[in-house]
Every structure is written in structure tokens, then in C-alpha cells.
Amino acid sequence: GYSALPRSVAGLEGAPEWPALRTLLPPMPGLRVLDLGCGFGWFCRWARGAGAGQVIGLDLSARMLGRARAMTDDPGIAWLRADLAGLPLAPARFDLAWSSLAFHYVKDLAGLLAAVHRVLRPGGRLVASLEHPVFTAPRRPGWRQADFGGWHWPLDGYGQEGQRAVDWLGARVVKQHRTLGTLLNTLLRAGFVLDHVEDWVPTEAAIAARPELAKERERPIFLLLAAHRPG
Amino acid sequence: GYSALPRSVAGLEGAPEWPALRTLLPPMPGLRVLDLGCGFGWFCRWARGAGAGQVIGLDLSARMLGRARAMTDDPGIAWLRADLAGLPLAPARFDLAWSSLAFHYVKDLAGLLAAVHRVLRPGGRLVASLEHPVFTAPRRPGWRQADFGGWHWPLDGYGQEGQRAVDWLGARVVKQHRTLGTLLNTLLRAGFVLDHVEDWVPTEAAIAARPELAKERERPIFLLLAAHRPG
Structure with a gap:
């Protein structure tokens, strides 16, 4: 299952999009950081190691939070079991909100982004990755010769937003397909200013290290975003 | 050829994306408007009809400009034969820059967008459509059963930016494929603030009127953008 994936075992270094995401992050020392959908807590621990002052890792899965908690005794990280949509946090509290591959599971993305905007201080930043609309759209995803x-990649259904149920690692996973326009306009309407958009594809160096990534250049699998709450 | 397309014969009303683009435009009365790649001049004439003060239509094709000129004697429209990249215009002069389906032919998009930014007044707006990266990417574009x-839509080659030569209406057409990230980041780095992004797909009403549009919901064909030069 999920815990056997390279990114679950090796953490950020096992995620091929991590080097690209990392360049979108501000200098970390002293930052108050919120991790939306922290999973096993790799980013929370990395952020503290890079100097973040305080980190809150938020996830819906008690099992994942339990494993995250077991991997550190750092008092600078707090783990919070909560639905992303609820976000029971004080306003203007965080310098950085981070989310890795979670937004495409969120039904009320407008509500979540409004809440993230509220808990960021003015000037605070959001850096996020999610599954790319080109990846979530197809009725029958999967490579074709x-x-x-x-x-x-057999693209269809792009204009039909809404739920997609796919089999992944032996389980039924339900995602929300949104067009790129909807994703970005939802961010803009929540009050964010957009700083960077990236359809992640692997670099030549990444393919040399992991040849199975070569196909990933044919269509984007992840969307990387950086934005800020205006000051 | 091109002049027999619905959008060439019927103008804006023949372009199914026009209603969506129109909602991105500011109120037109009094505006100084620049049309980048004006073709037969449909938008220039529409803008004047909607109250624009002065319109400059710019195109590289003398033949298209000749036809544009022949369709109106409005002294409020000036036609200019020039490469988009050159943009020999005074700074801070325009309230609105418009471009319909031209940017994907431009090699130096960063240079063009810097020039557009310069000729817009602070607060001035850019509204543009271009072929969507999903549409320009494939090595062998065309629907597959x-x-x-x-x-x-057989998506491949998305990560490989650069030239695409396709046969269209009996001619060889050369386009520039850029990822969505590259397009938007080029706009942001030129100094624009992004206001709206739309992967255009036809509405139910548009499909009812023109059933051949139904397939266009399966993958995005046009990207619509609205941005402004900060004041």
C-alpha cells in the first residue's frame, strides 16, 4: 500500500517533484509553518531541520499521524487530526502554508483556500502540489501505446469536473477533478496573488537516476503552485 | 483556407470562445485598445462599436490587414503591419491589450509580453486567447477512438517545449508549444498580475447550437487569460 511507496519510505528524497517544490519555498529559519495533509510528517520534520520555528502538521488520518508522531520527539511540531475544510486555527498566525498532494481530495477547495488565506499573515505564502488536471481527468487513466x-495519455473528460474513482495500490480512491482554470481562479478568488505555476515533468538528471520516470515527460502528473496573501 | 472558417466569415460570433472572452473585457467606452494579431480586424471593429476611443490593429500579414481595412472606414482604427515582437509603440499608452489565437505563433513570448507590459498604462489590462498546451503538445495531434x-486526445510530448509543425487547412503551420507553467510564469515575470485563467470548453448551449463542438469538452483547445499591469 501507500506506506511502501518511495515517497513514504525515503520521504521527500523519494518524491521526484521535491527539488522543484523546494525552490519555491522561502528561507525557513523562524517560520511558523502549517502542513495541510501532512501524512507521515516528512515535510514537518524537514521544515524544523531547515530552521522553522514552529510547525503544525494536520491530517485526517489518525494512523498516519500516529506514524508521524512516532518518528520524532521534536516539541516544535504539533500534530493535529482535523479535516482540512475545518481548519480550527487562529487567523493571521502562519508564515507558510504547505500542502503536498492533498488538494485533489478536497471537495470544498474554495472553503479550504479561504481558510488558508485567513490563517496566513499578510505576506504569508502558500506552496502546494496536487495531481494535475490532465492526470485526474480521464475516464480510463493509464498509458496507451x-x-x-x-x-x-488518453485525455478525455477534461471539461467534466467532479468526482473520479480510481483503483490505486489495491484500494478505491476518490479524487476531485477540476480544470486548471477552476483551480487557479479559486485561488485568486480566495484573495491570493499567484507567483508561480509549474506542470511538473522530470528533469534529465531525474530520469538518469530513475529511468522509469521517462514516461512522465509525456504528460504532466503534478501541478506545483506558489502564491501569497497580499500584505 | 483560413478565410472560409466560421470565425473568418462570421467574425466574433463564429468563434465559440467569444462569449467567454467577452466576460473578461472591461467596459469599453473611451478605451485605447491594442489588438495583437488582429487578422481580419473583427475585434477592432467590435471594440469601436462598443465605444472604444481608439484602436490599433497590428498584424504581420499584409493580406489580412488589406481585408481588415476594406471592411471599415472608421477613422478610430489604425492598422499597423508589424511583427508582434517589435511593437513600435509609445510606452504607457493603452488601456487594453487584446490578442486572439496569436501567442502560440510567437517565438519570443517573454520579449512580446515585456513590450505589452510597457505599452499598457499602469492598471491597463491584457485579455488573450491562445491554443492550449494540451492541444499544441502531441506529436501526432488528432482524435483517437x-x-x-x-x-x-492522445497527449504526449507535453514536457518537450518548442516548435510543432502541423498540417492545417492544407498548409504547413508552425507553432510554439509551451507548458502552462511556462506561459503563466512568463506573464508573471513580465510584471503582470494574473486575474483569470480558463481552459475553454464549450457550454451545453454552444453544443446544442453546434453539435460538432461536443468533442471539444474532452480536452481543452483554448486557454483564455486575463491579467493587468499593476497600478
């Missing part, structure tokens, strides 16, 4: 050689 | 019925 191209009629001229190579592989293509 | 899906193995479960219906149609899919």
Missing part, C-alpha cells in the same frame, strides 16, 4: 510508437 | 467507446 501510441499508433506511431511510444506512449500517450 | 477510445478503447471503451468515445474519443480521447
Whole structure:
């Protein structure tokens, strides 16, 4: 299952998009950080190691939070079991909100982003990754052999937003498909200013290290975003 | 050829994305407008009809400008044959820059957007459409019959930016494929603030009127953008 994935075992270093995300982060020393959907807590521990002052890791899964808690006794990290949508936190409290591959599970993204905007201080930043709309859209996702050689991704259903149920690692996973326009406009309407957008594809160096990543250049799998609450 | 397309014959009303683009425009009365890649001049004439004070239509094609000129004797429209990249215009002069389906032909988009930023007044707006990266990416674009019925778009090559040569209406057309991240970051780095992003797909009403549009919901064909130069 999920806990056997490279990113679950090796943490951030096992996630090929981490180097790209890392360049979007501000200098960490002293920052108050909120991790939305912290999972096993890899980013929370990294943030503290990079100098963050205080980190709150928030997740819905008690099991994941239990494993996150077991991997550190750092008093600078607090673990909070809560729905992202609720976000029971004081306003203007955080310098940085981070979220890795969680937003595509959130039904009320407008509500969540409004809440994130509220708990960030003016000037505070949001850095997030999520599954790319091109990846979530298809009715039958999965590579197809191209009629001229190579592989293509069978894109359809892009304009039909809403739920997608896929089988993944032996379990049924339900995601929310939104177009890129909807994602970005939801962010803008929540009051954020957009700083950077990236359809992540692996670098040549990443492919050299992990050849199985080569196909990932054919279509974007992750969307990386950086934005801030205006000061 | 191109002049027989619905959008060439019927103008803006023949372009299914026009209603969506129109909602991105500011109130037109009195505006000084620049049309980047004006073609037959449909938008220039519409803008004047909607009250724009002065319109400059810019295109590289003498033939298209000739036809544009022949369709009006409005002294409020000036036609200018120039490469988008050159943009030989005075700074801070325009309230609105508009561009319909031209940016994907531009090699130096960063240079063009810097120039557009310069000729807009502070607070001035940019509204543009271009071919969507999902549409420009594939090595062999064209619908494929899906193995479960219906149609899919064979997405590949997304991460490989650069030239794409396709046959269209009996001619060889060369486009520039850029990822969505590159497009938006180029806009942001030119100094624009992003206001709206839309992966255009047809509405139910548009499909009812033109059933051949139904497939266009399966993948985005156009990207619509609105941004402004901060004041």
C-alpha cells in the first residue's frame, strides 16, 4: 500500500517533484509553518531541520499521524487530526502554508483556500502540489501505446469536473477533478496573488537516476503552485 | 483556407470562445485598445462599436490587414503591419491589450509580453486567447477512438517545449508549444498580475447550437487569460 511507496519510505528524497517544490519555498529559519495533509510528517520534520520555528502538521488520518508522531520527539511540531475544510486555527498566525498532494481530495477547495488565506499573515505564502488536471481527468487513466510508437495519455473528460474513482495500490480512491482554470481562479478568488505555476515533468538528471520516470515527460502528473496573501 | 472558417466569415460570433472572452473585457467606452494579431480586424471593429476611443490593429500579414481595412472606414482604427515582437509603440499608452489565437505563433513570448507590459498604462489590462498546451503538445495531434467507446486526445510530448509543425487547412503551420507553467510564469515575470485563467470548453448551449463542438469538452483547445499591469 501507500506506506511502501518511495515517497513514504525515503520521504521527500523519494518524491521526484521535491527539488522543484523546494525552490519555491522561502528561507525557513523562524517560520511558523502549517502542513495541510501532512501524512507521515516528512515535510514537518524537514521544515524544523531547515530552521522553522514552529510547525503544525494536520491530517485526517489518525494512523498516519500516529506514524508521524512516532518518528520524532521534536516539541516544535504539533500534530493535529482535523479535516482540512475545518481548519480550527487562529487567523493571521502562519508564515507558510504547505500542502503536498492533498488538494485533489478536497471537495470544498474554495472553503479550504479561504481558510488558508485567513490563517496566513499578510505576506504569508502558500506552496502546494496536487495531481494535475490532465492526470485526474480521464475516464480510463493509464498509458496507451501510441499508433506511431511510444506512449500517450488518453485525455478525455477534461471539461467534466467532479468526482473520479480510481483503483490505486489495491484500494478505491476518490479524487476531485477540476480544470486548471477552476483551480487557479479559486485561488485568486480566495484573495491570493499567484507567483508561480509549474506542470511538473522530470528533469534529465531525474530520469538518469530513475529511468522509469521517462514516461512522465509525456504528460504532466503534478501541478506545483506558489502564491501569497497580499500584505 | 483560413478565410472560409466560421470565425473568418462570421467574425466574433463564429468563434465559440467569444462569449467567454467577452466576460473578461472591461467596459469599453473611451478605451485605447491594442489588438495583437488582429487578422481580419473583427475585434477592432467590435471594440469601436462598443465605444472604444481608439484602436490599433497590428498584424504581420499584409493580406489580412488589406481585408481588415476594406471592411471599415472608421477613422478610430489604425492598422499597423508589424511583427508582434517589435511593437513600435509609445510606452504607457493603452488601456487594453487584446490578442486572439496569436501567442502560440510567437517565438519570443517573454520579449512580446515585456513590450505589452510597457505599452499598457499602469492598471491597463491584457485579455488573450491562445491554443492550449494540451492541444499544441502531441506529436501526432488528432482524435483517437477510445478503447471503451468515445474519443480521447492522445497527449504526449507535453514536457518537450518548442516548435510543432502541423498540417492545417492544407498548409504547413508552425507553432510554439509551451507548458502552462511556462506561459503563466512568463506573464508573471513580465510584471503582470494574473486575474483569470480558463481552459475553454464549450457550454451545453454552444453544443446544442453546434453539435460538432461536443468533442471539444474532452480536452481543452483554448486557454483564455486575463491579467493587468499593476497600478
